[in-house]
Amino acid sequence: SQQGEEDPQALSIQEGENATMNCSYKTSINNLQWYRQNSGRGLVHLILIRSNEREKHSGRLRVTLDTSKKSSSLLITASRAADTASYFCATDFYGNNRLAFGKGNQVVVIP
Amino acid sequence: DTAVSQTPKYLVTQMGNDKSIKCEQNLGHDTMYWYKQDSKKFLKIMFSYNNKELIINETVPNRFSPKSPDKAHLNLHINSLELGDSAVYFCASSQDSGRAQHFGDGTRLSIL
Numbered sequence: 001s002q003q004g005e006e007d008p009q010a011l012s013i014q015e016g017e018n019a020t021m022n023c024s025y026k027t028s029i030n031n032l033q034w035y036r037q038n039s040g041r042g043l044v045h046l047i048l049i050r051s052n053e054r055e056k057h058s059g060r061l062r063v064t065l066d067t068s069k070k071s072s073s074l075l076i077t078a079s080r081a082a083d084t085a086s087y088f089c090a091t092d093f094y095g096n097n098r099l100a101f102g103k104g105n106q107v108v109v110i111p
Numbered sequence: 112d113t114a115v116s117q118t119p120k121y122l123v124t125q126m127g128n129d130k131s132i133k134c135e136q137n138l139g140h141d142t143m144y145w146y147k148q149d150s151k152k153f154l155k156i157m158f159s160y161n162n163k164e165l166i167i168n169e170t171v172p173n174r175f176s177p178k179s180p181d182k183a184h185l186n187l188h189i190n191s192l193e194l195g196d197s198a199v200y201f202c203a204s205s206q207d208s209g210r211a212q213h214f215g216d217g218t219r220l221s222i223l
Contacts, residue, residue, distance in 0.1 A: 030209055042201055042214030086152060092209060098167055099212065101154040
């Protein structure tokens, strides 16, 4: 089955810096979603980008989607210690919300 | 106020036992899911129900049986627990297909 694959797997940055994560997938998708998971908690939805969209913003988050390269990126600007979490991309490639999750990116923001 | 709630939060039991995990959502969503997250944080869908009807049933041992008494509840019953069942199980819900999913905080199942 298709899975999103995030790159890099672990990222450590200073507070105030930007963090960028990439995700690649293998087949055509209906949409791609990014989620955050804090330690010991459930996943929290961040952004959904549809296959006909190229870029979306939400606060300090910016997501891009390149369907020709089958890849997406998540940019967190002006990172904060509270952004420390695991970030997952998930692809919906059947259009029935059967999400395929990637392995996740551990981001540590150092105060 | 909790949107998707799961009980129990922790479940420690012995191999061979039968256990259930309950999930309730108060968001008025039509679709609910069960996911399994392993020790490497890999998250995989197990089941999905839409308005009490099973729509996704991944390759999961038939020891796992979901039950949806109404569209706000999706419970997971596991028979004859095995060591490999140790994981975090997440319940989630969404309004429709192609929408954001809302997750519970997970049930940490440990098999002794």
